[in-house]
Amino acid sequence: MRLIILGAPGAGKGTQASIISEKIGIPHISTGEIFRDNIKNETDLGKLAKEFIDKGQLVPDDITIRIVKNRIEQADCSRGFILDGFPRTVAQANALESSLCKMHQWINKVLDIDVPDEKIIQRMMGRRVCPDCGATYHLIHKPPVNPDKCDVCSGNLKRREDDTEETIRKRLAVYHKQTEPLINYYRDKGLLLVVKGAEDVKDTTEKVLRALGV
Numbered sequence: 001m002r003l004i005i006l007g008a009p010g011a012g013k014g015t016q017a018s019i020i021s022e023k024i025g026i027p028h029i030s031t032g033e034i035f036r037d038n039i040k041n042e043t044d045l046g047k048l049a050k051e052f053i054d055k056g057q058l059v060p061d062d063i064t065i066r067i068v069k070n071r072i073e074q075a076d077c078s079r080g081f082i083l084d085g086f087p088r089t090v091a092q093a094n095a096l097e098s099s100l101c102k103m104h105q106w107i108n109k110v111l112d113i114d115v116p117d118e119k120i121i122q123r124m125m126g127r128r129v130c131p132d133c134g135a136t137y138h139l140i141h142k143p144p145v146n147p148d149k150c151d152v153c154s155g156n157l158k159r160r161e162d163d164t165e166e167t168i169r170k171r172l173a174v175y176h177k178q179t180e181p182l183i184n185y186y187r188d189k190g191l192l193l194v195v196k197g198a199e200d201v202k203d204t205t206e207k208v209l210r211a212l213g214v
Helices: 013-024 031-040 044-054 061-072 090-102 117-125 165-179 181-188 201-212
Strands: 002-006 028-030 081-084 109-114 127-129 136-138 192-196
Touching: 002 013, 002 181, 013 028, 013 081, 013 109, 013 201, 028 031, 028 061, 031 044, 031 061, 044 061, 061 090, 090 181, 109 181, 109 201, 117 127, 117 165, 165 181, 181 192, 192 201
Parallel strands: 002 081, 002 109, 028 081, 109 192
Antiparallel strands: 127 136
16 A cells, blocks of 8 residues: 555644554655655765755755655565655645656555644644653643653653644644645545544544555
8 A cells, every 4th residue: 555644733644654554564654754864864865955954944846756756665665655744735746646657656545634723733732742751741632640740750841842823823824725735636536535533543543444444
């Protein structure tokens, strides 16, 4: 299976992608992770990407496509893969399709995890992280035993800098403008599956696996 997971920031794409990956034994490819790997290993593409990232700019589509293409050409992707965080635009989707066609491959399914904006804002504003050990919590769904204290190391929990309502709304606005058009793009191709994201991760997982037939 070659799968793309869509959804707004905070919809749970990464969580569900990891679960599906373990369930059916195909790699979960996060674009953020492969960017970091290329930069860490100082590949030619990683060096190019770093120039833009260091300036606070978006990495151009041609570089992003080449990095993704290099990853899906690796042996562990021979049985399929899950793309999380890519494509983000219709232009990227067209470029991905062209690259896969040259490799005699194609996307089988596209899963959209649909969560209302207000639910996402609530989820993300409730997140807390321990700066000392990296443990993560949620004030509603995964609260610490002691308020504002890490269960693991007793460090002081903090809200991530980008988890303010203003920042989250800006990210959602970008998503609706740039990425949401992919929903109709893949619906028109007959590839789209839509799952309503539930409050409980397990409930969402059940819906996702049922939709995918795995």
